[in-house]
Amino acid sequence: MxxxxxxxxxxxxxxxxxxxxxxxxxxxxxxxxxxxxxxxxxxxxxxxxxxxxxxxQLLGADLLLVADHPWPAALAEEARAGGLQVVETRTFPSMVSRSAGGGLQAQLAEIKAVGAGYPLRGSLRVASALNVPDQPADGIPQAGTIWIDERLAAALNARVGDLAAVGQASLRVAAVLTLEPDRGINFFSVAPRLLMNLDDMPATALLQVGSRVGYRLLLAGDPQRIKRFQRHLEPRLTRGERIEDPQNGRPEIRSALDRxxxxxxxxxxxxxxxxxxxxxxxxxxxxxxxxxxxxxxxxxxxxxxxxxxxxxxxxxxxxxxxxxxxxxxxxxxxxxxxxxxxxxxxxxxxxxxxxxxxxxxxxxxxxxxxxxxxxxxxxxxxxxxxxxxxxxxxxxxxxxxxxxxxxxxxxxxxxxxxxELTLGAYVVLGFSVALIVFALVARLAVRLAAAARGGRSAAASAGGIGWRYGLASLERRATASVVQIVALSLAFMALLLLTVTRGELFEAWQRAVPADAPNRFVVNIQAEQVTPVRRALAAQGLLPELAPMVRGRLTRVNGVEVNAASYSDDRAQRLIEREFNLSMRADLPAGNSLSAGRWFSAADLANKGDQAAASVEEGLARTLGLSVGDRLEFVVAGEAVEIWVVGLRKVDWDTMQVNFFVLTPPLVLEGYPASWITSFYLPPAKAGVVNGLVRDFPNLTVIDVAAILRQLQSVIEQVAQAVQFIFLFTLAAGFIVLYAALASAAQERRYELAVMRALGARREQLRRALLAEFAAIGALSGLIAALGASAVGQFLARQVFHFDVHLNLWLPLLGVFGGAALVTAAGWFAASRLLQTAAIEALRGGSA
Known part of the structure; x- marks a missing residue:
């Protein structure tokens, strides 16, 4: 042929x-x-x-130098001498306020101060007002003016020409910012954006001790010169400094989208x-x-x-x-x-x-x-x-x-x-284990179901031969029954995970945060402001604790210098590159409990020299490989501070209280530059407290955690909807599996029913037999699926979301009855015509 x-x-x-x-x-x-x-x-x-x-364009440059401290001026001059364009930017969170109608409106914003020439790649776009067409910007904001994005304009009810307070400076809104090339992704930029001229920074007086500022140098030029400068600079990078290029730039974008x-x-x-x-x-x-x-x-x-x-x-x-x-x-x-x-x-x-x-x-x-x-x-x-x-x-x-x-x-x-290899191996191994476990459980369940049909007891006889024959069919076609049950179990487990278990995870997450948990954090409180801020809060009936923060960088563990190369874990590398917020107190904070070692003794509280004590959060200790007895060296304000780990703490982060990774007795960090932080629950009726606090202390940053959580929940919900949309295909595939599993043994059932009818069985008896078999298959599949969904849900809750989920005792019942009903209905729809086939035709066709 x-x-x-x-x-x-x-x-x-x-x-x-x-x-x-x-x-x-x-x-x-x-x-x-x-x-x-x-x-x-x-x-x-x-x-x-x-x-x-x-x-x-996502970098705003060909090369981006990022640090948590100012870059040396000599570095910028070196880049310019190499024929490169250089622009400096600084990014930090702060409160922005505007007087309106005799009151004060305040909003946390992410402020970016930029130098002339920004951006080096891409372009800014601005509009003359909200909801009007935008156009390419001509340069950057002039000195004394700012550009605000749509969200900040709406939050402050500000229009072009209005004055806004940024720290101690009063700046005029000159345009509505609609596009920044290097803004990147909204997923982490939960605060609205304000763009200002770098020359206006001193007038704001916002950069104080403890301020978290991102210092960036944007470079652009000939590709060969860029590569040459990058190779020259990489060996000279110090702690807290990194280079981003188009291949590794905007890691938060890539990591979030990759996730x-x-x-x-x-x-x-x-x-x-x-x-x-x-x-x-x-x-x-x-x-x-x-x-x-x-x-x-x-x-x-x-x-x-x-x-x-x-x-x-x-x-x-x-x-x-x-x-x-x-x-x-x-x-x-x-x-x-x-x-x-x-x-x-x-x-x-x-x-x-x-x-x-x-x-x-x-x-x-x-x-x-x-x-x-x-x-x-x-x-x-x-x-x-x-x-x-x-x-x-x-x-x-x-x-x-x-x-x-x-x-x-x-x-x-x-x-x-x-x-990726690791994730793929986990998926393949998990799927293989699930198949084996489901098959073993299904085989055991089939054997037990067959044994449960009984013998000559009165109860067994009262049920007639229909249901006993149906249960016996499971054992007679054991291999086919196991295949059907395993296939249906996988489909039902996907359905339960998509609906019931997913809802329980969200409910447990909501229960994990107390209703009166602090929803406002106030940071950047300076030493001379501690008493006035405490007095101002007390006047509003708020008595929160103010905790000192001292910035320090971990440099040695047990005398050995540590850096990012010392760790293979990504989180450990990020932690070791950043400055830690150290704090000091005499008593164990609320929401903290000892998990190893001890708390500070009277001798620890009186010691500020050698053998100074420290308590470390257990999660940080696990990530960095620390344990009780380790000697840590931090560099604080240019000086080395050596402390000894005397205990590990378990912190309940869900309380939303101010907590720290590392705590020391008060005398250990006394005298070092510090800022203060506090958190408290602010009822909606007292929302004006924030505006008054910002008016009296412009340098303070008040973080509305509730608003941030709402915005993050909104973005997460978008991702969840997208994932749920793809799960619709999974459910469609599950229904196809349901039909395929039931149809796989249809011909065998057709032949067996014909033999039974030829031997004198009535249609009603055969109908009961089919219904009993389908109900048993559905119930067993639903039970296995429910147990599997419970196990997976517990694993996700504990290992991924880090909270406890109560076992849903109704889930197995839902799986059993739901599976039995669904399989019985689908199976009866697929097999009802089998009873309509003449026995002689089925016998002639055989069982194949």
Whole structure:
């Protein structure tokens, strides 16, 4: 047979078999899997292109030098001498206020002070008022003026021309800022933005002891000169300094988007797992139904190679069609992700490329042939004698070993979607363990269910033979029953995690924060302001504790110098690069409890020299590898301060009280430059207290934690909606698994029902048997799924969200009854016509 004839015959077979349920299930499973992956793929490809296209604009320069302290003036001169453009910026949070109608309106803002020439790459855009068209900006704000973004303008009810207080300076609003090239992502910029001239900074008097300021040098120039300067500077970087370029720049953007994309990718991966189960079930059933046609073709002279090519061609055409439909649906679906998540980027997204299409087609073909090859290999080996003896060539238990190819393909797909080796290994291992555990539990449950049908007891006899026969069918088709239960358990677990368990996690998170937890933090309180601030708060009925903060940098542990290179953990590297907020007190703070060692003794409180004591938060100790007895050296105001760890503390961060990683007795840090911080709960009725405090002390920064949490919750909800949208594909795949699992044994049930009817069984008895079998399968699947969802929910709560979730005792009951009802309804819909088939027709058709 020529290649064209073979292909033509394969196409005609596909058109004929399209009327069969197996190919429809295969196609539906592939379409859902490809659509889920390509929807995520199209969106992430657009984000990748945007970041690559706008990489320099996202930095505002070709090279960005970032530090938590001022850069030496000589460095900027060195860059200019090398032919590079240099611009300095400073970024810090502070309160901005405006007098209006006899009152004062105040708002926490993120202030950026910029020098002439900013930005070096990209451009600023401003508008003359809110909700009017913007235009490219001409330079930067003039001295004595500021540009505020839309959120700050709305919060202060400010218009162009109004005066706003920034620290001790009164500056005029000159424009509404609509676009900053290096603003990047709104995910972490929870405070509105104010842009001012760097020359106005001294007049504000905002930079005091303890102020957190980001110092940046923006560089631009010839690429070769940029690379030469970067190579020259990298070995000279000190603690708290780093270089960002277009490849590693804006790490908060990339990490946040990478995290969101991983969530979306893993959601799509769950869809692929469900689709793989459905494809395996449908392909196995397809192979069983085509044993007889293959035997006939063998009798007519078809060789094994011809049969294999016929069916491979048919499946190739099916895979291509399903992948094309899936890619089209994925392209349409990705606009939903774009609507939710594109606003996290301050840059337009370009059209997607063809890479997601290639990936979608590859995934579809990988799934199809990974799980369809074992049945196809069996089809080509069917003996010609099967036309006379129907039992020949029937599926063998050893065929399950052939699905190892499909599992290896699926494992490779998991690594691909996960995007990294460690995460991929966890996913593959977790999926493998889940399959094994679910299969063992399902096999045990089937055995127990069969034993529970009873013998000759009165209760057993009273139920009739229907339900006993249904339970016996589980054990008689043990392998098929286990496959069905495992497949349905995976689908139901995804459903429960998406609905019930997810809701419980959010409720537990909300319960973890007390209703009267502090919702205002006041920072940057100077030493001479402690008493006046305390007096002003007391006049409003607020008696919060003011805690001192001393900035120090950890330089040595047990006499060994430490830096970022000393640690492999990312969080440890970030911690060691920053300055710590140290504090001092004599008593153990509320919300703190000792987890190791001891608290300060009377001797510790009287000692400020050698062997000075310190208490360290246990999470920090775990991250940096510290323990009781370790000797730490901090550099505070240029001086080395050596302390000894006498105890570790467990801190309840959910109380929202002021807490510190490192505490010392008061005498240890006495005399070093310090600022003070406090937190308190401010009822909505006393919101004006903040405005009065800022009016009297302009340098204070009041952080409205409630507003920040609301804004963060809003962004997280956007990501959650996007993830939930992808989970809709998972649910669709779960329903396909449900149908495929029930249809996989339909022919066997059809033959068995015909035999029972031939032996005199009544329709009502057979109906009860079917309902009992479906209910048992659904109940067992629901129970396993509920237990699995509970375990996963507890793991997420403890290891990811770090709070306790009460075990939902109703979840197993919901799984049992919900699973039984759903499977019974779906199974009865799929199998009701079996009872309508004449017994003689079913017997002639056999059990294949």
């Amino acid at each position: 020529s290649s064209w004839s073979l292909w033509s015959f394969s196409w005609r077979m596909l058109c004929r078999d399209a009327r069969g349920g197996e190919l429809r299930l295969l196609a539906a499973a592939l379409v859902v899997a490809v659509a889920a992956l390509t929807a995520v793929g199209f969106f992430t490809d657009r984000v990748r292109q945007a970041l690559e296209r706008e990489s320099h 969101a994309q991983k969530f979306l990718g893993l959601s799509a991966l769950l869809t692929v797992v469900m689709a793989a189960v459905a494809v395996a079930l449908a392909a196995r059933r397809y192979g069983q139904r085509h044993l007889d046609p293959c035997a006939v073709m063998r009798c007519l002279g078809a060789t094994q190679a011809t049969l294999l090519r016929l069916y491979l061609g048919q499946f190739a055409a099916l895979g291509a069609l399903a992948a094309a439909v899936g890619c089209a649906l994925g392209y349409l679906a990705h606009f939903a992700l774009h609507a939710w998540l594109a606003q996290l980027l301050a840059t337009p997204l370009p059209p997607p490329g063809l890479l997601p299409v290639v990936q979608g087609v590859a995934v579809g073909m990988l799934l199809l042939f990974g799980f369809a090859v074992p049945p196809l290999l069996q089809l080509k080996k069917v003996p010609t004698l099967r036309v006379l003896r129907g039992e020949l060539g029937s599926p063998r238990p050893g065929l399950l070993g052939g699905y190892l190819l499909g599992f290896l393909a699926l494992a490779g797909l998991m690594f691909w979607v996960a995007g």
